[in-house]
């Protein structure tokens with residue numbers, strides 16, 4: 001009798017946690033939402049994974065969500081694998097999660113699995129609750145306009161290096177009766193990585209080729225490998241994600257090598273061996289100024305290092321996808337393109353230094369970027385998990401009680417393309433942003449206490465890059481290429497984007 005009881009308890013102990021994770025918890029969440037009259041469906045264990053995969057294979061990653069919205073409306077419950085969640089593009093619910101009830105939500109566990117490996121868990125992007133609030137208080141002033149304005153000349157210089165290189169390549173191509181064709185996404189990725197690393201780490205990173213190569217490899221290669229592991233599920237399945245598979249070993253090697261070099265950059269700066277390449281302090285100087293021994297109000301050395309790496313990782317791919325899709329939309333909208341060229345030509349002057357006042361005159365350029373952020377937002381959705389029971393109120397007045405453990409998928413893409421909120425949502429029309437468009441309907445940088453801290457940096461950098469590039473070159477999309485959006489944290493063209501580039 002005792003033996004049987006022991007075996008029964010043993011079996012329950014072994015199977016309880018997986019059973020709870022895969023079956024019981026999702027079922028309880030679905031049941032709860034159903035009972036409140038929320039539409040949706042529950043496919044146990046696999047959830048919508050095969051349906052989402054079908055849309056991805058068909059080259060339209062949003063097709064499944066469009067179908068679900070047609071069937072169920074602006075909010076509904078589904079599962080992603082075993083995880084039960086509420087999917088929504090209702091602006092009131094999005095604002096509820098990001099602003100009103102922000103304290104009741106954490107980032108989804110999956111984000112920790114992907115980005116936490118590279119960045120650690122005590123930086124602004126990954127930390128939660130008090131640690132996050134403390135870091136945010138220290139970092140927000142770093143991105144003030146006054147600090148960013150002293151980075152303008154460096155951003156201009158790096159962009160002009162690239163346009164100079166393209167000019168030479170275009171001349172060589174013209175000599176051979178060819179035109180210059182480049183993968184614009186790859187070019188923008190290199191440019192934004194150069195800008196953000198120089199604004200964070202200063203001159204040292206650009207002048208030391210070995211260091212440059214290693215830091216770049218750490219960020220690009222480890223993120224690529226982690227994305228692959230996410231896609232083939234090896235990063236998600238417990239135990240498997242700890243096995244020393246070759247992808248895991250490569251990531252670990254890449255990260256430890258990169259960390260060593262970045263620590264050295266930080267140490268050299270602290271000893272005064274290197275300096276900012278900007279007119280004023282760079283982001284590393286500003287982080288170090290906010291660091292010291294007083295734990296409550298200052299950063300430790302390790303935190304400075306983690307935050308610096310976070311700025312580079314969070315700031316490069318997002319801004320490069322914005323640039324790529326902006327150029328794509330311009331090539332498809334000749335009227336907008338001509339108006340942008342006219343503005344840039346009238347404002348920029350080769351003999352005058354570009355300052356914040358020059359940039360403030362580029363209002364149509366800014367509207368073009370904002371419209372690109374609406375129609376092809378680099379981060380099309382984010383996922384949160386409720387860490388407390390809480391109540392959200394939808395736009396139709398419905399109160400939804402969210403139980404602790406429920407996932408919430410905030411689908412910005414669907415909101416930005418909803419006919420309910422936007423006139424002709426698929427039309428690229430920057431004039432939408434000529435006036436004061438309500439911020440409540442647009443979330444390219446998220447919102448609330450966890451909104452993008454680098455937003456002003458990104459907009460400044462993008463404005464400079466776009467204006468300087470448009471002033472020198474004209475772009476045409478290469479015909480007959482596969483242009484398929486792929487979403488892995490950011491939304492980028494899966495096979496790159498080839499463009500023909502002509503000197504103006």
Ligand code: HEM
Pocket residue numbers: 107124125126136196310311312314315316318319322377378379382383444445446449450451452453454455457458
């Ligand atoms: C077009 C460019 C960019 C876009 C679209 C973008 C978008 C976003 C979004 C949607 C979030 C919220 C993520 C979440 O809550 O899960 C975020 C957070 C963040 N971004 Fe950006 N970002 C951009 C550029 C940058 C740049 C240039 C930097 C730094 C130099 C940066 C640093 C950060 C950081 C540190 C956070 C975490 C903030 C927090 O949790 O308090 N981003 N960004």
